[in-house]
Amino acid sequence: MEKLKLRLKSEPVNRAKEISKEIVEDLMDLIRENTTTSIERTVLRLFGIIGADIDDTPYVNIIVKQLMKKGVLEMGASLYVLNACVHHDEEPEVIAKMVAEENLDLTEIPMGDYEKINALSQRLTQAAMDHIAKIKDERDKLLYETWSDPPRPYKYVIVATGNIHEDVVQAQAAARQGADIIAVIRSTAQSLLDYVPEGATTEGFGGTYATQENFRIMRKALDVVGEEQNRYIRLVNYASGLCMPEIAMMGAWEGLDFLLNDSMYGILFRDINMQRTIIDQYFSRLICAASHITINTGEDNYLTTSDAIEKAYAVTASQLINEAFALKAGMEPKYMGLGHAFEINPDIKDGLSYEIAHALLTRELFPEATLKYMPPTKHMTGDIFKGYAMNTMFNFVSVLTGQDIQLLGMLTEAIHTPFMQDRYLAVKNADYIFNNTFSLGKEFSIDDDSFISQRAHKVLEQAIELLEHTREVGLMQSIEEANFADIKRTQTGGKGLDGVIKKSPKYYNPFEGAFRRLLNLDDEVFEGGVH
Amino acid sequence: MMIYPYGDTTNDGAMQLSFTLPLKASALAKEAAKSLVKKMGFEKTEVVSMQDLGGDFSFFVVYGHTTTGINTDDIQVVEAKFDHMDRVQVDEYIEEQIGRKLVVVGATIESDAHTVGLDAILNMKGYHGDYGLERYKNFEVYNMGSQVLCEDLIKKCKEVKADVVLVSQIVTQKNIHVKNLSKLMDLMEAEGLRHHIIAAVGGPRISHELALELGYDIGFGPGTIPSQVASYIATTKKERLENE
Numbered sequence: 001m002e003k004l005k006l007r008l009k010s011e012p013v014n015r016a017k018e019i020s021k022e023i024v025e026d027l028m029d030l031i032r033e034n035t036t037t038s039i040e041r042t043v044l045r046l047f048g049i050i051g052a053d054i055d056d057t058p059y060v061n062i063i064v065k066q067l068m069k070k071g072v073l074e075m076g077a078s079l080y081v082l083n084a085c086v087h088h089d090e091e092p093e094v095i096a097k098m099v100a101e102e103n104l105d106l107t108e109i110p111m112g113d114y115e116k117i118n119a120l121s122q123r124l125t126q127a128a129m130d131h132i133a134k135i136k137d138e139r140d141k142l143l144y145e146t147w148s149d150p151p152r153p154y155k156y157v158i159v160a161t162g163n164i165h166e167d168v169v170q171a172q173a174a175a176r177q178g179a180d181i182i183a184v185i186r187s188t189a190q191s192l193l194d195y196v197p198e199g200a201t202t203e204g205f206g207g208t209y210a211t212q213e214n215f216r217i218m219r220k221a222l223d224v225v226g227e228e229q230n231r232y233i234r235l236v237n238y239a240s241g242l243c244m245p246e247i248a249m250m251g252a253w254e255g256l257d258f259l260l261n262d263s264m265y266g267i268l269f270r271d272i273n274m275q276r277t278i279i280d281q282y283f284s285r286l287i288c289a290a291s292h293i294t295i296n297t298g299e300d301n302y303l304t305t306s307d308a309i310e311k312a313y314a315v316t317a318s319q320l321i322n323e324a325f326a327l328k329a330g331m332e333p334k335y336m337g338l339g340h341a342f343e344i345n346p347d348i349k350d351g352l353s354y355e356i357a358h359a360l361l362t363r364e365l366f367p368e369a370t371l372k373y374m375p376p377t378k379h380m381t382g383d384i385f386k387g388y389a390m391n392t393m394f395n396f397v398s399v400l401t402g403q404d405i406q407l408l409g410m411l412t413e414a415i416h417t418p419f420m421q422d423r424y425l426a427v428k429n430a431d432y433i434f435n436n437t438f439s440l441g442k443e444f445s446i447d448d449d450s451f452i453s454q455r456a457h458k459v460l461e462q463a464i465e466l467l468e469h470t471r472e473v474g475l476m477q478s479i480e481e482a483n484f485a486d487i488k489r490t491q492t493g494g495k496g497l498d499g500v501i502k503k504s505p506k507y508y509n510p511f512e513g514a515f516r517r518l519l520n521l522d523d524e525v526f527e528g529g530v531h
Numbered sequence: 532m533m534i535y536p537y538g539d540t541t542n543d544g545a546m547q548l549s550f551t552l553p554l555k556a557s558a559l560a561k562e563a564a565k566s567l568v569k570k571m572g573f574e575k576t577e578v579v580s581m582q583d584l585g586g587d588f589s590f591f592v593v594y595g596h597t598t599t600g601i602n603t604d605d606i607q608v609v610e611a612k613f614d615h616m617d618r619v620q621v622d623e624y625i626e627e628q629i630g631r632k633l634v635v636v637g638a639t640i641e642s643d644a645h646t647v648g649l650d651a652i653l654n655m656k657g658y659h660g661d662y663g664l665e666r667y668k669n670f671e672v673y674n675m676g677s678q679v680l681c682e683d684l685i686k687k688c689k690e691v692k693a694d695v696v697l698v699s700q701i702v703t704q705k706n707i708h709v710k711n712l713s714k715l716m717d718l719m720e721a722e723g724l725r726h727h728i729i730a731a732v733g734g735p736r737i738s739h740e741l742a743l744e745l746g747y748d749i750g751f752g753p754g755t756i757p758s759q760v761a762s763y764i765a766t767t768k769k770e771r772l773e774n775e
Contacts, residue, residue, distance in 0.1 A: 169586075173584055173585050173586050175585075176584070177584055177585050188642040188643065188707075205642055206642070206707070270677075270678075271677075305646065305647070305650060306656075307656065378647060381753065381754070382753060414735055415735070419551065420551045420584060420588055421549065421550070421551045421584065421590040424582065486654075
């Protein structure tokens, strides 16, 4: 594929990246000095604790709640669970059952021999890191050695039946029709649950819960089709929300390839507390970076709530902040699925010129990123024929401007979750356009004084303006001022602040260090040690 | 008047259908598609396209001529009737006929996380070139956003003495929107608010008929613009005040 070239000026690009880096650096103390209930639950999951009590409360929630109630979570959940393991000479999962079913109070066990605790910690940490590495290596081998990475743009479709077994039928059919990537839409409002449900879902609303068991079932189903089709089918789920780190861990464990993971989405669009989100996104991205999971960011949401021309700069600013956060978490650019969308009102004259300008701006600002391009949704009306035409234009812009992940538009968007034939029609549309315009991009060049070039530079300038202000007042204050998506959130408002805990100087979390060492992040001590 | 679908000749009854069958694309599948459509009452059926969807599925486009017509005299429509005014007219109307600002509380309730519809009606910017209710002088608007619990919505309505509650329901599967909307109505009844507050609901799957069935005053379907909602609120509020 040969794409159009914008020849973006380097000076504003460098400035934008520098400012974004400073915005994010300003938040590193917050991230360093605090942990969250979700991070602590993630650590316990990494120690192999899965399962829930008879009321479906996950064991990890029960343990973290107990430690929080006793006021010792600031030390990190690992220490108490490890100590109990040493004391009872049992594995963490057994200790978890004892806490949940026999009311074992972890804080009443006298602190045992540090050397034994340390040794156990090292063994369990290494086992988890080994498992994550193994899953990552297996996927990379299938993707790049056994078979090969499919041509871009990748064709990405969603399934959303509410029943994982029905999802499997639809996902396998979509893969056979030519889809490269399958996303299982989550049950509505899962982002606001402060726990991850257990087990296979057979009745969800608007989607299927993200659970470790559902991940496993779908991964296996796609591997079966992959084997049959001689290619690797990528699997996507959603991490943004109150359980961002836990879902990242489960994705890493079960071989997911993409996770929706945005540094601001939960704050703005789900009213999750901003401190919680900022702290959680860091740990979840460490896991994604270590697992070669491509994060997908949610900038398309800015355009469904605001005007796509007026607020184009908000997309750009958010992409830059998401990139800066991801770099801080040791993520390579190719695992950054920065988002944007084709959402300009189709009635606007020359709307396509704007779309091309915005798409090229994103492409050239992030040349190595695996960009994710979202289809029209806001202006889809139920007129499926017009909708199909709009999706054709969307596919055209994508191939022309060199996008990487194409979330295929459904002609029945705004009507219902896709029928099987809707996905088929979407894949055929994409196949037709991608093939038919494969090299078209190199036939044209864009003048520096053309509308498209001027527009792209203007959006970048507007984004820089917002970023400069944000650097001056700080990201959290800037969100309080409703500078992103016109949505105002406060530092202490929203859901989940009660799950943010200031770390004690003796805080212990062996995985933070393990991930940071693996990712060659600066060697400053994050995790503490067993003191 | 008796009518039939129109293809290219009056009363020819021509229609296009498309659907998927759980069969491998094959002569059998094609015949099954044709027989199915015939059984539905179509004549001169023609399977113009059969596509293999992979696995045991195939997709059909079928044309046929229905012999079923409909007598328009037998049809009853439940339609909300109100005069449609523009923003300036609505503001003037409220000033003259009511004499105070009307308080509007909006939310998407319970599991629904999508505010596109609600924002289109309430946000200053509006929808389709028509300004939202926040832009009106004589509306005091509280947009509570998404996933608001019915209990919280009711609390807010009491707190700000709402004249109107505006609920949007977009995402729906297995009729969850009906459940959510019924819950709100039940709570409003229980709190004794139902008769003081105009209850309006909007969304792609909402019809006026469904809204009435669920106990709401009006339902707004897709394509509704803010000034329609505003006109309805203003005229209905005036009627209510007259009847009190």
